[in-house]
Amino acid sequence: MDQIKVLLANIDKPNSTSIDVYLDGGGYKAVEKALKMTRDEVTQLVKDSEMRGRGGAGFPTGMKWSFVPKNAPKPTWLLCNADESEPGTFKDRVIMEKDPHLLIEGMIISAYAIGSNPMAYIYIRGEFYYGATVLDKALDEARAKGYLGKNILGSGFDFDITVARGAGAYICGEETGLIESVEGHRGQPRVKPPFPAVIGVFGGPTVVNNVETLACVPLIINNGAEWFKSFGTPKNTGPKLYCVSGSVRKPGVYEFPMGINLKELIYDHCGGILGDRKLKAVIPGGASAPMLKPDEIDLPLNFDAVQKAGSMLGSAGIIVLDDSVCIVDAVWRLAKFFAHESCGQCTPCREGTNWLESVLDRIERGEGRPQDADLLLSMSDNIGGKSLCALGDAAIGPVISSVKKFRDEFMYHIEHKACLPETVRYRRLDRAVAAH
Amino acid sequence: MADLHPDNPYAPDRFPDRNKPVVFPPEAKKKFDYILTRYPTKEASLLPTLHLVQEVWGWISPEAVLYVGELLDLSPATVFGVVSFYNMYNQKPVGKYHLQVCTNLSCMVRRAYDIYDHLCDKLDVQPGATTKDGQYTVVEVECLGSCGTAPVVQVNNEYHENMDVTKMDALLAELK
DSSP states (O other): OOOOOSTTTTTTSTTTTSHHHHHHTTTTHHHHHHHHSOHHHHHHHHHHTTOBOTTTTOOBHHHHHHTSOTTOSSOOEEEEEEOOOSTTOOHHHHHHHHOHHHHHHHHHHHHHHHTOOSEEEEEEOTTOHHHHHHHHHHHHHHHHTTSSBSSGGGSSOOBEEEEEEOOSOGGGGSHHHHHHHHTTSOOOOOOSSSOTTTSOGGGSOEEEEEHHHHHHHHHHHHHOHHHHHTSEETTEESEEEEEEEESBSSOEEEEEESOOBHHHIIIIISOSBGGGOOEEEEESSSTTSOOBOGGGOOSBOSHHHHHHTTSOOTTOEEEEEETTSOHHHHHHHHHHHHHHHOOSOSHHHHHHHHHHHHHHHHHHTTOOOTTHHHHHHHHHHHHTTOSSSSHHHHHHHHHHHHHHHSHHHHHHHHHHTSOOTTOOOOSOTTSOOOOO | OOSSSSSOTTGGGSSOOTTSOOOOOHHHHHHHHHHHHTSSSSGGGHHHHHHHHHHHHSSOOHHHHHHHHHHHTOOHHHHHHHHHHSTTSOSSOOOSEEEEEEOSHHHHTTTHHHHHHHHHHHTTOOTTOBOTTSSEEEEEESOOSOGGGOSOEEETTEEEOSOOHHHHHHHHHHOO
């Protein structure tokens, strides 16, 4: 399968963030077109495209929009989830830093479709300071040209966008955590139901969409649902950004029709494994996705196929690990991440993620006990599905899959009090680790 | 290159004098008034206001927590609860250069810990602490969302990508 340049069509142009370059390439035509359609027609078109949300869950976008009640007593809100914090994921950043107007155009159309006005927020993770400045500048340009503000293009539709910076919390990428954070609170997820489409931010119906999802919307409006469906396979449609990182020769963001083969992606497009070492494991969808072994990677990267293989496509953050990586150390690093990022609201996740980290750490240090592999599985069983949001489930994904698929290595580690001989040390065990 | 200091227009007030009341300088006050117009509730302005506090003084002091609480009609406990929840709000002063090394998995397998260890050793500083001269703070941070160009070191607000120990040394030489 060949690489395509659809979502990323503009990023290589000089000065790609300026509105003039964007307009030259046919930009904001989709807004003009959409504002002449009815709200329902826009939603129907997105439904027909069968686009599934690019943030991780793969929920059909058009359906999400249609859940918003008409004539709700409170204003309807659109939030753009730009809190890209899943380890291994760095696709939204490319859109925001290189082609901000594509996102802005997508947001104007989406807000029109769900009846949101007059304000929407781009909730961008605080670390993306540069991205936030690019977006702010782009928003000023769009306001000056009349694409944002009162009575956009004479349609009677009022709409504006504010960039809201997060402040370093992975949990704010969870949609109700994001909503809490926009309201100025600690980003602790809410009980669902009520779902955000009914009661979300500031008490009004709310749609939270990922950056890449919103960036697809102008393409659908311009080219139609059939065109969008011509990429990928039924139920898994459209162009898709894949982020490849870790032990590959050419890491980066790659765009393909949904469903590129994982093996082909790693070996043909990313130049294979770094230093001609052997592939050990692949995480196909960001840190929360269960690991795949080398014999499991001959599969198309779409939502359904990866799920069938026992993992998930998630945010399409593909982390490749070679055989120099100790699997216990790798999983410890992910467990440390989840322990750090657990918001502390639900006991099983708050306590459990810290225990996972501790047990993995002691195995790595050569202090593991023979029953520790099973202990990890039983602890995971006490975290999964027992908290409000999916962070606990995410934390156990890499743990369960690695213990099951690399049990021999865990046992070797416990028995020999050392890593496998072919592995390399990637960190010093004597360095103090800062408390969470 | 750094945005906190010395190019920061409020640099002289960066660390508030404990005897002086904490008050936004005029330029920051203007930004604060603009922030208020962008949200339907005062409380929703809390996160951007705290970012502004940090832009002015470099950290969020207990006095600043009280000040922000008064500005937004929130209790100090509410404000402090938010400050302590989010990683990026510094609860103590940090160095002129805040060296944040991502060590998450994608960076780790590209030898990010080497950079981290090197910084701690070379600057003779404990992880998370600031050098005695107040120049550098070295911390290990979670994924910065730049895994394709790992390892990544964030200095104040700026990303430095595809780093290694040699490049880190060159960068340190620039950060004086």
